[in-house]
Amino acid sequence: MSFLVALAESDSVPTGSTVTDSANWFLEYAWLVPLLPALSFVGILFFGKRMRYKGAELGIAAVALSFLLAVCAGFAWLAHHDDGGYVAVQKSTQWLQSGSVEFGAGILVDGLSVMMLLVVTIVSLLVHVYSTDYVGDDKRYTHFFAFLSLFTAAMLFFVLSDNILQMLVGWELVGVCSFVLIGHWWEEKPNSDAALKAFLTNRVGDVGLIIGTIALFFAAGGGRTFDTVKINEAIVGGDVSQAALVVASVCLMAAVMSKSGQFILHTWLPDAMAGPTPVSALIHAATMVVAGVFMIARLYPVFFEGMQIGGSSINLMATIGAITLVFGGLLAFVQDDIKKVLAYSTVSQLGYMVMALGVGAWTAAVFHLFTHAFFKANLFLGSGSVAHAVHSFDMKKDMGGMRKFMPKTYVTFIIGSLALAGLFPLAGFWSKDEILVGTGGWGLFGDTGGNGAYTFHLLMGMFGAALTAAYMTRCVYLTFHGEYRGGHDHAHDEHGHEAHGDPHESGPRILVPLYILSGLAIVAGFANLPGGFQLVPDSWTERFGHYVEPVGSSYFPKIAHATPSWSLAVVASVVALGGAVVAAYYYFVKVDRLSKETEASLTGLPDGLSKSNRLAGAGHRVLVNKYYLDHFYERVIVAFTKGPLARAAYWVNQNVIDRTVDKAGETAVLAGRHVYDIVDQSVIDGFVDGSGRVSDATGEELRHINSGKVQNYAAILFAMAAVLAGAFLIIFAL
Amino acid sequence: MLLNQFLLLSAVLFCIGVYGVLARKNGVLVLMSIELILNAVNINLVAFAALNTDALNTDVSGDVFALFTIAVAAAEVGIGLAIVLLIYRNRRSIDLSEIDLMKG
Amino acid sequence: MSLLAALAALSAALSPDGDLYVAQNVFFAVIAVTMIFSALRVVTTSNVVHAALWLVVVLAGAAAQFILLGSEFVAVTQVLVYIGAVVVLFLFGVMLTRASLGDDESVGEEKRGMAAVVGVLLFSVMAIALIDSFEADRLVIDEPRSVSTVSDAIFSQYIVAFEAVSVLLLAALIGAIVVARKD
Incomplete structure (x- = not known):
């Protein structure tokens, strides 16, 4: 109980700030939220094997x-506000x-951490x-x-931290x-390699x-403090030198880039x-990767001031985010x-997310x-x-046509994709639109305000939206449409089971979480409807921003908000829809027809990629030629019977529309392939290899002084220390 | 007394210790030379404690760290001798010049 | 040259009518000469057991210097831990590796020169730095620093370091057992 007493008696933070230490019980005792899963970790570890459901019930x-x-x-x-707005709750002890x-x-505890608590616990519960x-x-x-x-506990601990040292602890716990969990099936080498890679990249x-x-x-203001509120206040108050901010923010950005998979460290x-897939879901949705984004949001003054490039309107963070979003897509x-x-x-x-934070659209x-x-x-x-x-x-190889076998999964997957x-x-429409608005780059049709006009970032965001729609269409097609290509002789899956018969729909313990999540994917966007459109009462709009964004707090910088724009919403939707339609035509019509008529398996064939692969391309071309030959005859006959009008229409159809769509799809695929080949595989890998080679060569030269005799090493060590000390002596003393 | 007389004594002992570490082949003797080095450091620490002390003798950081050094030295000897013993058991010799597994 | 001036001042103070010609300094000189001689024997003698015994002389000399410096507790600890435990440990090590039976003829001839050069180089650099920095700083020791002051410091200001050292000793204990046990 001493901990509770200590917590209750802890020093109160200075009054007059936007932080208080007394609040509703649930806010004051929010530390119970991470404590429970932590206790369950210990419990499962020691007693789990003896429980009826082998520890799962305790975790759940x-x-x-x-x-x-x-x-x-x-x-x-929601109820915790006074006249001045929402007041963060801070309880700390020494x-x-x-x-x-x-x-x-x-x-x-403020809007941000409460929001994270909700997201992490609900996703984690469903994953459990x-x-x-x-x-x-x-x-x-x-x-x-x-x-x-423990993963859940670590992330909850991280989001509730009131000082950066504690955040560091949570951050490392999440990493461990x-x-x-990534190396859960460590018996297979690639899995343990992947776990190591994740760990080391994060290091x-x-x-x-x-x-x-x-x-x-x-x-931070000479205060020598780890306290996030005090650090942020010092920066907002202008007590921290720009140089120190740049150093701190660049170092922290490296951490964000590794944790949140930003380009180069992705x-x-x-x-x-x-x-295992549930872990992937947990890592990608609620924990781990959003830790970096959360840290930017939490220490927003550090990043917002620090990453600003020399007084210009370009923010480094926004640019990193913009590059990442296109390359990832x-x-x-x-x-x-x-x-x-x-x-x-x-x-x-x-x-x-990182781009939005960079352009000042914190809420978005x-x-x-x-x-x-x-x-x-x-x-x-x-x-x-x-x-x-x-x-x-x-x-x-193994999917396709899953729509028929798993209609319920299909529906939820479609909702998620949309x-x-x-x-x-x-949901995605509202948040993505808000980010695009936040770039402030839509100045073409009226100024949307915000923190400057980031036109480049807006374009990247638009392009990314089209890409997103397109690759999700491809993914949905390859997985759920066409013919089922699995069920053939593959040996063992990751569980060590033999594959058996036709696939069948999953059980309720898999489907119910899917239903809940897809329900949330539909409605979550309504939490922050854009204001000013008069379609719904103003008190319904921008609720999320109202509750979460610490506007007016002493620890939050003053940022301008962009004004929502009809035209941008429409244009962004059209762009996304365009991406989806192009991809849908390419895959659902072209590729589908091709694979049906050639009766080819999809493996390596009609993804538009065969053209970059000579061997597959050769085989492909034979099949395609046969296909074109048949159709050539038909086409000639049809042309002669149906007359020039139909022929012209047909020509337009085949050559103009078809080819445009065709080319768009191929270009996107090729661009992706090139990015992968050149940037990911050549540049980054090459850089890593190159540095390895350099050290190798250096070592080769230096090995001659390695006699292996430890005393020779010691002699060199002491002699060099003496020489160095002598040099200092000459420079500083004599 | 001068501060420097202690510091110079310490420097002499330190360098003799370094000589021993570099010249002796016997592993046990090398460990003894390391003890010489650590003692030299201790004399330094205590000398500075004596210099730094105020009228009430309240600042005894140098003494405290000399004590810590003694504790660490004891641990070091324990581990060092265990390693020498292991080498002896494996190679029937504790001649350091024969141990060149790190040869590049 | 400040260095020469410092040396001149030092020799003047050490002459029979200088202010450094006191009983403490006489003791210091005697002990220091003994220590240096013994230390040289430690690193040059060919008999390992003799080396250990010469080491005892050096360690005892260091304890005496600690008393001169007014640090009684460190002196006592020095005697207890070093002479009482570490040297005994060394003698056990010598015994177990059987190196004590014969003379250790293996003082590397080819290494002596290298080691001597490094040692002299180090000493000259250190000596110049010391004389240059502390020229003639005096030590005034009115009364020894009491054990209670030292213990207060250890258990308040340096409690974290103290705990770390105790963990280190435990780790060393376990490590020595793991390394040395036969299996």
């Missing part, structure tokens, strides 16, 4: 209770003291339920649930849990996080698909693994995080449901 109960607490905290937050430096431990079926007969079932609980960013934390500690994300085009499509899609969507970014969590979890769990049925993740593609009125 703990997370469900956490979810209830989070819901109560959410309602408490953790330890070293000299004059105090290390605090505490919680900071889903996992009872999905990994039902896994040999490390109990272990899996234990770490699922992801390592364990790269963690170094940045540690340096950034230290920089902030010393920089490579671990697709590999992380080696983990292109890469999603050439993946055959359904989970990898979704992984690159996550990269792309995280790019949207956080709102997109909110909606994205639901539809991405929906899509991942849906893909897992399909994969569970066909025992494979390969869309081209939401992701941003089609009206699903």
Whole structure:
């Protein structure tokens, strides 16, 4: 009980700020939310094997209770405002003291953390339920649930932290849990490799996080504090030098880029698909990858001021996000693994969030995080449901036509895809539109305000929207339409089962989470309807921003808000729809017809890629020629019988419309392939290889002084120390 | 007394220790030379503690860290001798010049 | 040259009518010469057991210097831990590796030169730096620093370091057992 007493008696923060330490019970005791899953981790680890359901029931109960607490905290937050607006709740206690430096431990509850609590607990709860079926007969079932609980606890701990040191702890905990869960089936080498890659790539960013934390500690107004509120206040108050901010924000950005899969450090994300699907859903929707975005949102003054390039209107963060969102979208085009499509899609969507944060559209970014969590979890769990049925993740080899076998999964997957593609009125439409508005680049048809006009970023966002719609169409086609291509002689799936018979619909423990998530994917967008259109009462609009954004707080920078625009919403929808239609025509009509008439398997054939692969292309061309030959005869006969008008119409159809669509699809696919080949495989890999070679060559030269005799090393060490000391002596003393 | 007389004594002991570490072949003797080095450091620490002290003798950081050094040195000898023993058991010799597995 | 001036001042203070010609300094000089001689024997003698015994002399000399510096507790600990435990440990090590039975003839001839050069180089750099920085700073030791002050410091200001050292000792204990056990 001493902890409770200490918490109750902790120093109150200075009055007059936008932070208080007394509030509704649910807000003050929000630390129970991460504590419950943490306890369940310990419980499952020690007693799980002896329980009736091997520990799953404990994990589900703990997370469900956490979810209830989070819901109560959410309602408490809605009521927790005074005349000046919403007031964040901070409860902290002293953790330890070293000299004059105090290390605090505490919680900071505001709209952002309450929102994250809700999202994390609900997604985690559904993932827990889903996992009872999905990994039902896994040999490390109990272990899996234990770490699922710890993963949830770590993320909840992270979002509630009131100081950056505590955030660092949560951040590392999340990383460790992801390592364990990605490598859940570590007996197979690629899985353990993927886990290591995820862990090590994250370590790269963690170094940045540690340096950034230290920089902030010393920089923040000379206060020597880890407290996020105080740091943010100092920066908003202008007490921190720009140089220190740049150092801190660049270091922290490295951490964000590794954790949130921003371009260059995104490579671990697709590999992380080696983990069980529920873990992928948890990583991509609620925990792990959004940790980086959350950190930007939490320490927004640091990033917003620090990443601004030399007083110009270009923000580095926005540019990183814009590049990521387009590259991720292109890469999603050439993946055959359904989970990898979704992984690159996550990269792309995280790019949207980072871009939005960069252009000052804080609410839009956080709102997109909110909606994205639901539809991405929906899509991942849906893909897992399909994969569970066909025992494979390969869309081209083992899927196709799943619509007939799994109609319920199909419907939920379609809803998720539409939401992701941003089609009206699903969740993705509202959040993506808000980001596009937030770029302020729609100045063409009237100024939308905001923090400057980011036209380039707006265009990238538009392009990304079209790409998103297109690759999701491809994904849906390859998975659910056409003929079923699976069921042939593949050996063992990841569970070690033999494939058997036709795939069948998943059970209720998989479907119910899917229903709930797709329901949320439909309605989540209504949480933040744009204001000023007079279609709904103004008190219904911008609710999300109203509750979550700490406007007017002393720890939040003053940012201008862009005005929603009819024209932009329409144009963005048309662009997304256009992407979907082009892709739909290409896959549903062209490719579908081709595969039916040639009776070819889709493997490596009509994805427009065969042209870049000579061998497959040769085989392909034979088939296509036969196809064209038959049709040539028909066409000649038809042409002669039906006359020039029909022929002209036919010509237009075949050559103009068809080819345009054809080319658009092929170009997108080729662009994706090139990005993958050149940038991902050549440039980045080449850079890594090159640095390896350089050190190799250096080592080759230096090995001659390696006699292997430890005393020779010691002699060189001491002699060099003496020489160095002598040099200092000469420079500084004599 | 001068501060420097202690510091120079410490420097002499340190360098003798370095000489021993570099010149001796016997693993146990190398460990003894390392003890010389650590003692030299301790004399330094205590000398500075004596310099730094105020009228009430309240700042004893140097003494405290000398004590920590002694504790760490004890741990170091324990591990060092265990390693020497292991090498001896595997190679029937503790001649450091024969151990060149790290040869490049 | 400040260096020469410092040396001149030092020799003047050490002459029979200088202010440094006090009993403490006489003791210091005697002990220091003994220590240096013993330390040289430690690193040059060919008998390992003799080396360990010469080491005892150096360690005891260091303890005496600590008393001169007014640090009684460190001196006592030095005697207890070093002479009482570490040297005994060394003798066990010598015994178990059987190197004590014969003379250790293996003082590397080819390495002596290299080691001596490095040692002299290090010493000259350090000596120049020390004389240059602390020229003639005096130590004034009125009374020894009491054990209670030291213990207060350890258990308040340096409690974290103290805990870390205790964990380190435990780790070393376990590590030594793991490394040395036969299996």
